[in-house]
Amino acid sequence: MNYLYFLYIEFLAKHNIPQIFGDITFYVIPCTIIFIALLIAILALVLLERKLLGWFTQRKGPNRVGLWGLLQTLADALKLLCKENITPNNADKFLFNLAPVIIFIPVMIVLGLIPFSSEFTFMNFQTNLLIYIIVATMPVLSILLAGWASNNKYSLFGAMRNIAQILAYELPIAFTILSITVLASSMNLTQITLAQSSKLGLLGWFFIPCFLGLIIMFICTLAELNRCPFDLPEAESELVCGYNTEYSGMRFALLYLSEYGMLLANALLIAVLFFGGYLSPFGGYLTTGFWIYIEQVSWLLIKTFLIIFLIVWIRATLPRMSSPNLLKLSWSILLPASIINLFLVVIIKYIGGV
Amino acid sequence: MKKLKLNLGPQHPSTHGVLRLILELEGEKILSCEPDVGYLHRGLEKMAERLSYIQYLPLVDRIDYLASFFYSELLCRTVEKALGIELDKKVCMIRVLLLELNRISSHLLWIGAYLMDLGATSPFFYTMREREMILKLFEKITGQRMMNNYFVYGGVRHDIFALDDIECIINTIEKKILDYENIITENPIFLQRTKNKGIISKETGLNGSITGVNLRASGINLDLRKNDYLYSDINYKSIILETGDSWDRYKARILEIIESCKIVKQTLDYLQKTSGLKQNLINPIGIKLPEGSFYSEIEAPRGLASVYIKSTGEKTPYRLKWRTGSYYAVNLLRKLLINEHLNDAIAIAGSLDIILPEVDK
Amino acid sequence: MVLHNIKNIFNDITIDGDKLFVKSNIYQVLNFIKNNYHFNLLKEIIAIDNKDAGIELIYHLYNIEDDENVFISITTKEEIESVSQIFNSAIADEKEIYDMFGINFIGHKELKRLYMPETWQGHPLRKDYVEEDARLNWNEKT
Numbered sequence A: 001m002n003y004l005y006f007l008y009i010e011f012l013a014k015h016n017i018p019q020i021f022g023d024i025t026f027y028v029i030p031c032t033i034i035f036i037a038l039l040i041a042i043l044a045l046v047l048l049e050r051k052l053l054g055w056f057t058q059r060k061g062p063n064r065v066g067l068w069g070l071l072q073t074l075a076d077a078l079k080l081l082c083k084e085n086i087t088p089n090n091a092d093k094f095l096f097n098l099a100p101v102i103i104f105i106p107v108m109i110v111l112g113l114i115p116f117s118s119e120f121t122f123m124n125f126q127t128n129l130l131i132y133i134i135v136a137t138m139p140v141l142s143i144l145l146a147g148w149a150s151n152n153k154y155s156l157f158g159a160m161r162n163i164a165q166i167l168a169y170e171l172p173i174a175f176t177i178l179s180i181t182v183l184a185s186s187m188n189l190t191q192i193t194l195a196q197s198s199k200l201g202l203l204g205w206f207f208i209p210c211f212l213g214l215i216i217m218f219i220c221t222l223a224e225l226n227r228c229p230f231d232l233p234e235a236e237s238e239l240v241c242g243y244n245t246e247y248s249g250m251r252f253a254l255l256y257l258s259e260y261g262m263l264l265a266n267a268l269l270i271a272v273l274f275f276g277g278y279l280s281p282f283g284g285y286l287t288t289g290f291w292i293y294i295e296q297v298s299w300l301l302i303k304t305f306l307i308i309f310l311i312v313w314i315r316a317t318l319p320r321m322s323s324p325n326l327l328k329l330s331w332s333i334l335l336p337a338s339i340i341n342l343f344l345v346v347i348i349k350y351i352g353g354v
Numbered sequence B: 001m002k003k004l005k006l007n008l009g010p011q012h013p014s015t016h017g018v019l020r021l022i023l024e025l026e027g028e029k030i031l032s033c034e035p036d037v038g039y040l041h042r043g044l045e046k047m048a049e050r051l052s053y054i055q056y057l058p059l060v061d062r063i064d065y066l067a068s069f070f071y072s073e074l075l076c077r078t079v080e081k082a083l084g085i086e087l088d089k090k091v092c093m094i095r096v097l098l099l100e101l102n103r104i105s106s107h108l109l110w111i112g113a114y115l116m117d118l119g120a121t122s123p124f125f126y127t128m129r130e131r132e133m134i135l136k137l138f139e140k141i142t143g144q145r146m147m148n149n150y151f152v153y154g155g156v157r158h159d160i161f162a163l164d165d166i167e168c169i170i171n172t173i174e175k176k177i178l179d180y181e182n183i184i185t186e187n188p189i190f191l192q193r194t195k196n197k198g199i200i201s202k203e204t205g206l207n208g209s210i211t212g213v214n215l216r217a218s219g220i221n222l223d224l225r226k227n228d229y230l231y232s233d234i235n236y237k238s239i240i241l242e243t244g245d246s247w248d249r250y251k252a253r254i255l256e257i258i259e260s261c262k263i264v265k266q267t268l269d270y271l272q273k274t275s276g277l278k279q280n281l282i283n284p285i286g287i288k289l290p291e292g293s294f295y296s297e298i299e300a301p302r303g304l305a306s307v308y309i310k311s312t313g314e315k316t317p318y319r320l321k322w323r324t325g326s327y328y329a330v331n332l333l334r335k336l337l338i339n340e341h342l343n344d345a346i347a348i349a350g351s352l353d354i355i356l357p358e359v360d361k
Numbered sequence C: 001m002v003l004h005n006i007k008n009i010f011n012d013i014t015i016d017g018d019k020l021f022v023k024s025n026i027y028q029v030l031n032f033i034k035n036n037y038h039f040n041l042l043k044e045i046i047a048i049d050n051k052d053a054g055i056e057l058i059y060h061l062y063n064i065e066d067d068e069n070v071f072i073s074i075t076t077k078e079e080i081e082s083v084s085q086i087f088n089s090a091i092a093d094e095k096e097i098y099d100m101f102g103i104n105f106i107g108h109k110e111l112k113r114l115y116m117p118e119t120w121q122g123h124p125l126r127k128d129y130v131e132e133d134a135r136l137n138w139n140e141k142t
Helices: A001-012 A020-056 A072-082 A094-101 A104-112 A127-133 A138-151 A155-186 A190-193 A209-222 A249-274 A291-317 A323-352 B045-046 B053-060 B068-083 B090-116 B122-142 B164-187 B189-195 B201-207 B246-273 B325-338 B342-351 B354-360 C002-008 C026-037 C090-101
Strands: B004-008 B018-027 B029-036 B292-300 B303-311 B319-323 C014-016 C019-022 C041-049 C053-064 C069-078 C080-081 C104-106
Touching: A001 A020, A001 B325, A020 A072, A020 A104, A020 A249, A020 A291, A072 A249, A094 A104, A094 A138, A094 A249, A094 B164, A104 A127, A104 A249, A127 A155, A127 A190, A138 A155, A138 A249, A155 A190, A155 A209, A155 A249, A155 A323, A155 B303, A190 A249, A209 A249, A209 A291, A209 A323, A249 A291, B004 C002, B018 B342, B029 B325, B029 B342, B045 B053, B045 B319, B053 C019, B068 B090, B068 B303, B090 B122, B090 B164, B090 B246, B090 B342, B122 B164, B164 B246, B164 C053, B189 B246, B189 B342, B246 B342, B303 B325, B303 C041, B319 C041, B325 B354, B325 C090, C019 C026, C026 C080, C041 C090, C069 C080, C090 C104
Parallel strands: C019 C069, C080 C104
Antiparallel strands: B004 B018, B018 B029, B292 B303, B303 B319, C014 C019, C041 C053, C053 C069
16 A cells, blocks of 8 residues: 555655655545546446356346346436335435445445455454444344334344344354454455465465365355355345335435445455465466556456355355254354364464464 | 234235235244135136036136146036036047146246246246246147137047147257256255255145145155046156155155156157047037036145035036135145244245136135 | 935934935034044035025045045025134135025124225125126116
């Protein structure tokens, strides 16, 4: 980030603009970029999922709006913008309207913590990872708000299930992340990425010493994102639509898109923690100069896409878990396994001195 | 803990129509369940008292839109029995062929819809793809996809054709069934959701009068096809399973599809050899049944279906009573869902294969 | 007919083919038949309005082991004992008959309208049911 900052200040100095202006705008520009990029990425993600699901189930997927249906989600978003926002009569109106607004804040903060390339992290703190896991659990609060304020039994059930699920699956994630911290000796995501770089390319990535952790992390991510087979909070056939049953129009769109925002963020996190983030799988980069940054971003996005593809594939294949088993899986299998994983990683670190 | 009353339906994604379950919940545990039906009541029995027999025939297809052949066969059979009409063997074979194809399509839809209830979306599209082939075939033969109205008193509307298509469809389905087995049957999550869930013991099943696949999955050998004169020349084995849980009901339907494929093949063998069609059609205008009461029954996909006609020698029946399988399955939910988790309740209710037009008549 | 010796126990029963005509005590007759002859499946209860003769209820029982059907017929005017204690499925049948014929089943716990709305007047399948809607009579004019 410093490199970009100096480039920017130099560029401003050339045009005789005071540095104080640069200091202020330098933090505005990334926020704008991240917001726009996030929106585009989420829209693309929704389309991607629909297309993939279509292909998995022998359909064509959206193919009418734009070339190959590329503008479908944009059209859907426009439609939702134009629709009436209905607030149920007995709902808590303030909280009901507040929930979709605040659900987007953590999604944006979380994406700012991801190192997209060696010089492209919007918020680079020493304890990036810790902030990530704290902020990433925030959406559940707005889900609780949404479920409670809707004054609908189905919404309430959805919210209740969601809270139970997040509580159960947060702990294994914390232990897995701890083992990554042990391996990298750092809580900074850029440092973690750099700790995975080696001449051997992808053999140095953390998914090899921490394979058990990867599996735990992946399952827990599915559960935290309410993705199939853990989609109990919005189980369509039981709870109609879960916590967003009563929402309509743009508020529904915000709730819906924030889910995809978290999906993107979590897939990025897995790519960073286990698959070397922006590192190339061949050891060295294929390009030189400024192009390296583009290449790094591309590697990260390719890895993220593969993880998202896997998530969609699972959604197309598996039925939903039953609720008691869901909690049992977490407390009696994943939590012990994640602790075992931590011990294993410590031993590997001690012996190998990775 | 405070009790919560939840109206599951009549407009709800998992109730397959307009079933309303009034649940009393404690947390997500069900304390009591009361099914409320009648949102689709069309008064089919009352209508029968005002319509002549030929006017009533197209209507009975609507009793169960997924198994329309069975109900029109049932009415035809009762009238034929009353008037003493004997069917030619080829007509019997054609009827068996179409009934079994209809059974396959009904079970296929159930498999897809049930997996949809459990949260797996893909199998629905796969089974609909195979069902679509059968519906297209029905359209080719009878002119209609679902409300076929092909059986008439004393025969069928016209001779069957497209036998090669049927053979092709049966071969495809036999292959695709293996695909379903691969993706669904041994899936650990599916096993978790269905094994030992919603067990219907022999006594509960008999006491609740559920019939058909649901009862055979509990281990009771009640298959009306063995007494059926249509099936007299056909070799098949009825599927009897043991425990009567949701998984058994699923497996029984899969096996029944395979068995139905075999029956269709036998009828195809016969039909390909014979040509010409000898029918005993009667003048449909002014059919009058002799005085007395007539009863007949058939093994429909959703259990025993029967019709009871009391005639006084008029153009219209004096009283006509339908018995449908789903109605009793709905009433069994009252017992079956108690102390289950809401999440399992959907899986259990779905496994009984309830079709609401059949319940409401 | 396996039921021929039932006459010795209940003396007001007449047998005609597979049809039994019972005058009273339907609960005891069904209970006896279920326990002693293994007729353990109540396929359905058929109700027929015979105008002045009252409403005939036909209990259709089935014996799975011997593959045998029996129709037990009883005529009543207004009320009859419920058999839902013997056969669970009778709850459903009796509810339907109450809705359609207005027969009161004594001992049935939740007797209320099933298909028709709660406020509906009359019982549609009775022969003395008056339909005032002209659309219902279109077939009889011709």
